[in-house]
Amino acid sequence: MQSRNNLILVLILLLILLAGYIALPIDHPDWFIRIVAPHQKGDPNALTLRLGLDLQGGTQIQLMPDLPAGQTATADDLERARAIIERRVNGLGVSESLVQTGKDRIIVALPGVKDPDAAIETLRSTGQLEFVDLGSNPEGLGAGDQINTTLGEAPNPVSDKTYETIMTGDKLKNVDVRRNANTQKPYIAFELTKEGSRIFGDYSGSHIGQFLAIVMDKTILSAPVIKAKITDAGIIEGDFTLEEAQNLAIQMKYGALPVPLKVVDVRTVGPSLGEDSVRRSLLAGTIGVIVVLLFMFAYYRLPGLLADLALIGFVAFNMALYKIIPVVLTLPGIAGFLLTTGTAVDANILIFERMREELRAGRSLPSAVEAGFSRAWTSILDSNLSTILTGLILLYFGSNFGASVVQGFAITLIIGVLVSMFTAVFATRTFMRFLIQHFAEPLKDKLSWFSI
Amino acid sequence: MYDIIQHRRWYYIFSTLVIIPGLAIMIYSMVTIGTPFRLAIDFTGGSLWELRFERPIPPGDMVSFFQSQGINDANVHTIGDEYTLVIRTKPLSPEEKQTLLQAMEAHFGQKPEELQFRAVGPTVGKEVTRTAFIAVVLASFVILGFIIWAFRQVDHPFRYGVSAIIAMIHDILVASAFFSLMGFLSGWEVDALFLTALLTVIGFSVQDTIVVFDRIRENSRRRKGEPFEVLANRSLLETMQRSIATQINAMFVMIALLLFGGVTIRQFIATMFVGMLSGTYSSIFIATPLLVSWNNREGIFGWFGGKKKVRAKNASA
Numbered sequence: 130m131q132s133r134n135n136l137i138l139v140l141i142l143l144l145i146l147l148a149g150y151i152a153l154p155i156d157h158p159d160w161f162i163r164i165v166a167p168h169q170k171g172d173p174n175a176l177t178l179r180l181g182l183d184l185q186g187g188t189q190i191q192l193m194p195d196l197p198a199g200q201t202a203t204a205d206d207l208e209r210a211r212a213i214i215e216r217r218v219n220g221l222g223v224s225e226s227l228v229q230t231g232k233d234r235i236i237v238a239l240p241g242v243k244d245p246d247a248a249i250e251t252l253r254s255t256g257q258l259e260f261v262d263l264g265s266n267p268e269g270l271g272a273g274d275q276i277n278t279t280l281g282e283a284p285n286p287v288s289d290k291t292y293e294t295i296m297t298g299d300k301l302k303n304v305d306v307r308r309n310a311n312t313q314k315p316y317i318a319f320e321l322t323k324e325g326s327r328i329f330g331d332y333s334g335s336h337i338g339q340f341l342a343i344v345m346d347k348t349i350l351s352a353p354v355i356k357a358k359i360t361d362a363g364i365i366e367g368d369f370t371l372e373e374a375q376n377l378a379i380q381m382k383y384g385a386l387p388v389p390l391k392v393v394d395v396r397t398v399g400p401s402l403g404e405d406s407v408r409r410s411l412l413a414g415t416i417g418v419i420v421v422l423l424f425m426f427a428y429y430r431l432p433g434l435l436a437d438l439a440l441i442g443f444v445a446f447n448m449a450l451y452k453i454i455p456v457v458l459t460l461p462g463i464a465g466f467l468l469t470t471g472t473a474v475d476a477n478i479l480i481f482e483r484m485r486e487e488l489r490a491g492r493s494l495p496s497a498v499e500a501g502f503s504r505a506w507t508s509i510l511d512s513n514l515s516t517i518l519t520g521l522i523l524l525y526f527g528s529n530f531g532a533s534v535v536q537g538f539a540i541t542l543i544i545g546v547l548v549s550m551f552t553a554v555f556a557t558r559t560f561m562r563f564l565i566q567h568f569a570e571p572l573k574d575k576l577s578w579f580s581i
Numbered sequence: 582m583y584d585i586i587q588h589r590r591w592y593y594i595f596s597t598l599v600i601i602p603g604l605a606i607m608i609y610s611m612v613t614i615g616t617p618f619r620l621a622i623d624f625t626g627g628s629l630w631e632l633r634f635e636r637p638i639p640p641g642d643m644v645s646f647f648q649s650q651g652i653n654d655a656n657v658h659t660i661g662d663e664y665t666l667v668i669r670t671k672p673l674s675p676e677e678k679q680t681l682l683q684a685m686e687a688h689f690g691q692k693p694e695e696l697q698f699r700a701v702g703p704t705v706g707k708e709v710t711r712t713a714f715i716a717v718v719l720a721s722f723v724i725l726g727f728i729i730w731a732f733r734q735v736d737h738p739f740r741y742g743v744s745a746i747i748a749m750i751h752d753i754l755v756a757s758a759f760f761s762l763m764g765f766l767s768g769w770e771v772d773a774l775f776l777t778a779l780l781t782v783i784g785f786s787v788q789d790t791i792v793v794f795d796r797i798r799e800n801s802r803r804r805k806g807e808p809f810e811v812l813a814n815r816s817l818l819e820t821m822q823r824s825i826a827t828q829i830n831a832m833f834v835m836i837a838l839l840l841f842g843g844v845t846i847r848q849f850i851a852t853m854f855v856g857m858l859s860g861t862y863s864s865i866f867i868a869t870p871l872l873v874s875w876n877n878r879e880g881i882f883g884w885f886g887g888k889k890k891v892r893a894k895n896a897s898a
Binding site for chain 1: 631678694696713719724774787791799819822826827831833834837842843844849850
């Protein structure tokens with residue numbers, strides 16, 4: 130019994146050290162990441178604390194299908210739209226971006242994005258790509274002009290004329306940007322599907338020397354001249370910079386969305402506000418935890434000191450779990466975590482109050498300690514279960530409409546309550562048992578150390 | 582043994598005196614603005630724009646600037662200091678925002694720093710309101726069910742559940758009344774975080790109540806034959822130390838967050854703070870006294886069955 134407790138004590142202390150090491154804001158070695166967080170292998174941000182938009186600055190956008198009344202988008206439509214949006218987001222080059230589907234919407238998180246408005250524009254464009262026959266281009270149309278096509282009308286067309294759509298973007302197989310070996314000028318190379326090759330071959334063969342417009346959402350992106358018959362692969366040359374060519378390629382590649390989308394919710398936090406929040410939260414958290422540590426020691430003396438040790442373990446375990454799972458920390462999330470330090474301490478308070486009662490009733494120290502833990506356990510379990518239930522409801526409520534603020538709070542609350550049962554009950558009990566076993570004699574007359 | 586329970590009428594009266602004015606504020610709010618609280622754009626739809634300028638700009642100037650841009654519903658106030666303005670309007674599209682920013686720069690001669698922006702479409706708001714309502718109702722039922730289950734081995738588990746729920750509604754009303762009042766005094770608006778605060782208050786309120794009930798459950802096993810009133814009082818006194826110590830700790834953390842924490846969650850923490858104070862109070866002075874009142878069939882509890890007067894005067898004092 131005694132040696133078993135010693136073994137558990139050593140294991141708990143090692144675990145706290147391990148958690149403390151994970152919680153350190155340093156680069157952890159690869160082999161360590163492979164053992165502790167195998168699912169984050171190869172992630173450059175493995176075992177770092179992930180900050181939400183409100184702490185880091187950035188934008189969260191919620192998009193919903195924009196369909197006429199009566200029509201609904203299927204889950205499949207939404208998932209395909211999500212995949213396309215995700216590729217567009219990746220095209221923006223925002224690290225740590227996240228694209229998820231909710232019940233009826235797509236939620237895009239763009240942490241640290243510099244120009245949120247431009248990003249929203251890129252995401253939102255319906256992206257219907259058409260290849261349109263301009264004939265000899267009598268109107269002198271070029272990039273930026275809007276035209277009506279046989280597939281639909283433009284909002285602000287340059288003329289009333291309707292041009293014929295030869296093919297839509299879904300018949301493109303691959304789009305790439307390359308550079309001309311001699312002139313270093315960028316051009317776009319594309320490949321066509323089998324059906325695309327047939328349509329495009331027929332058309333380009335009979336229209337050499339005429340203009341072909343590449344049209345995105347009724348706006349001309351580029352209007353090159355057909356120089357030769359194009360069947361399975363072709364190139365588009367023009368007077369564009371590398372960046373323009375890349376944008377064009379991205380739009381051609383990831384163009385058509387299965388359903389048009391509208392932006393229903395935008396949340397942007399500037400970087401300076403985020404930094405301010407991080408600084409304030411750190412300060413508030415440190416002060417809060419220190420005051421609680423002092424209070425526990427002042428109020429419960431020796432047991433309080435052990436509870437403090439467990440509380441330090443509690444903080445380390447939480448931080449480590451946030452990094453391992455990983456949990457995206459938000460401002461309400463930090464509040465949730467700090468509230469659960471209260472829960473962790475509450476468990477100890479329940480136990481110590483019980484211990485005091487038993488000691489006052491004349492029990493011996495070892496039996497008072499054991500009775501304190503076993504009697505307080507049902508209260509701790511029942512009350513923590515009620516908090517976890519509320520947390521789960523919050524989680525459901527938050528995930529249902531993309532309120533990541535609510536989810537962030539619920540997740541840290543649930544993790545905190547679970548960890549508190551380990552540190553405040555199991556770890557503190559192990560510490561107490563160790564103390565009682567090894568120092569029972571000297572402690573016998575020192576009941577004042579137990580605040581009696 | 583000090584008898585807390587015998588003064589229960591006073592606690593009921595005290596809580597009523599706190600809650601009635603709170604309800605009055607909410608009703609007054611219903612009459613004047615149509616809802617019991619000021620609603621944030623989470624529910625109404627719209628845009629909220631927080632901008633920081635290098636020179637102070639009077640909110641009135643910003644309102645007239647928006648009017649000159651054809652936006653007549655702009656509501657502007659300062660936050661923190663006079664350099665930071667919060668502008669609330671109809672939902673703005675990215676294009677409108679860019680146009681406004683450029684016009685603002687030309688008009689005021691300085692480019693503001695964008696601290697925060699949020700836009701919510703009008704249809705989403707209704708849905709959020711519905712989901713929020715479902716969440717609160719769901720939480721109440723789940724907790725009622727949980728308590729009835731947890732106390733299934735005691736006599737009348739239903740009473741425990743209902744008493745805990747009444748204490749919980751008490752705390753929701755106190756926190757709501759506080760928020761409604763702050764809506765009038767400082768323009769606080771109900772958002773998703775307010776609902777989170779309420780649901781957390783529910784969780785912790787029940788936690789406090791369960792600790793006391795748990796002791797009643799334990800004592801009723803150990804002290805068979807002791808009148809319920811005495812038993813309940815004993816359980817309250819035995820758990821009092823814990824309730825106070827826990828409340829003090831929670832207060833430390835929340836005061837630290839209020840004083841030093843992020844500005845954006847200040848309302849959230851303050852609501853939780855008030856709710857939790859109420860939670861500790863109600864677990865001692867409402868939930869347990871209600872159990873005794875019910876047991877003794879006092880007042881409206883007399884309607885649930887024949888009168889049964891148990892008047893055990895401090896048997897073990």
